Amino acid sequence: MPLPAESEMVRLLANPEGCQKIFPVIVDQYSQPLYWKIRSIVLSHDDADDVLQNTFMKAWKNLPTFQGKSKISTWLFRIAINEALDFLRHQKSMIQTSSDAEPGIANRLLADEYFDGDRGQAVLQEAIATLPDVQRTVFTLRYYDELKYSEISKILGTSEGALKASYHIAVQKITDYVRKHQ
């Protein structure tokens, strides 16, 4: 089913019958882009799958609060990124309470059957993972998805100037990290 116009989708989402009709179309349209954004943050396929499911669950539950002030894609991306970052925070707190040593991210990725890169790519992902949440998200959306700063600004609710600064700092940190760990 071709994707209806944004205004038509918002109109359908405003009532329960329309929700049931259009939500499967939205899931079909946005599940892949959401998956890859989530995957860039959580790194593992299984975790990305879980977070993606949680994202659509949260979107479905919060449909009554969606007022159409932003695009549906922007709204979904925001939920997905928040869910992915919440997942990471929860994971970090579990690791801190665990007595087992956490293997390096690069080594973990190289051992992952769904990682499609070499050692350099693994170190790059490790460098990205060391960034604070906002820098990591901005870098991922700008570098891999090539989103404009105006689009990222709407997703994260941060000014374009702050995003540009975040991205610049992220690039510097990644460059230094990769140089040190290659």
Added chain:
Amino acid sequence: MDSEQNIQSKYGNRRPFKAPAGYFDNLSQRIMSQLPINNEIPSANNTSIDMDCFKMSSSRYSMIRRFRPLAIAAVAIGIVLASFWTLSNLLLKHNPSSLPSVADRSTENTDAVQDGFEQAADYIMIDEDDMYAYLEGE
């Protein structure tokens, strides 16, 4: 930006991840099957039920939002009252002035024994002195 161009020229900007084969083929169906959605084709009756449930859930949500500050205030007051009650009970229990001392307790025992003798003496109508003398003899 030179640093960005260096990273791009070295690593490219394709995500180095892959998904399991066929993962995306039924992804949307799998996601929809796990959502709390009524999969029946909506009839006129079902439509009205669904609408009521949808309205109830949205009105319940706004009610919860309206009463949340009151609920939070009530819980906070409850916690303060419970803490005050527990603390005052603990202080009462461990207040030395409320506990009888050993000397007081022995004095109370002696008084009790004497009262007992007096009652007994009254009952059997004999002198206390005679009774004490009798007990000393034992």
